[in-house]
Amino acid sequence: MRQSQKNSPVFVLALCASLVPLLCGCSNVRNTLGLNKDAPDEFAVVRRAPLEIPPGLTAAALPPPRPGMQRPQESTPSEEAREALIGSEDSEGSFSKEPSASEDLLLQKTHATDTDPAIRRTIDQETAELKDRNKPVIKKLTGLGNSDEDSSATVVDAKKEYERLKKNEAAGKPATEGETPYIDE
Incomplete structure (x- = not known):
């Protein structure tokens, strides 16, 4: 009796239905079990500025925290890249005009x-x-x-060419009849 239950179509169907999710998820099994090692992107690692209270400022005078907002003392990676490439702004808000010795050498x-x-x-x-x-x-x-x-090279005016072809089609003329409109450069 037991042997006939294993060969029954219902049992085979239930077995296949239980194996399908396992087989379909083979590529994600390692991720699900936590076996993949995902190294951080070395180019996306951002340093964190130290948390400190400026001198002469009391904790009561600090603005309230804004969750999810960027820290005011931190700059974005794009600002840091701009500063590395162009240089930092001086006290007047403009960049120095004189190239450095290394820029001259380059x-x-x-x-x-x-x-x-x-x-x-x-x-x-x-x-x-x-x-x-x-x-x-x-x-x-x-x-x-x-x-x-x-x-x-010449550039065909698409709108005028479309209108010309529609007029030729309505009049029963071939598409080659008429002057092709070009865009003057």
Whole structure:
């Protein structure tokens, strides 16, 4: 009698139903049992400013605590990053204009002070050469397309093109009929 109960469809169905949650949760079993070690993100670790009462201030004069609000003596990580990159504000609320000795050394080592005053002209010349090099062969041979009006790319005006296609469709004309509207740059 006992053997027939184990082979019954109800028993098999109950066994499968009890195993399904276990098998579906295999990836989360380690988390549920607390076996995973989650190390803190070393970039998100924030130091806490010490709790202290400023001199000359009594506990009665302190403002009431505001749960969930940031401490007034602490700065946010983004403010600390800005201070590390740009520097801190002086007493007048402005940043120092003079670079430090280390900033000067960095600029010298990277040759940032050795800039080409004619860089804009050089870039324009290289761009013109690149446009000429990418011109189709037939235009190079015939000498056509040397004007500045011949740009390398055109942008279609989507609204006007949609209206043109709708008008052509309503009139029974093909989509290729009519001038394609472009956006003037």
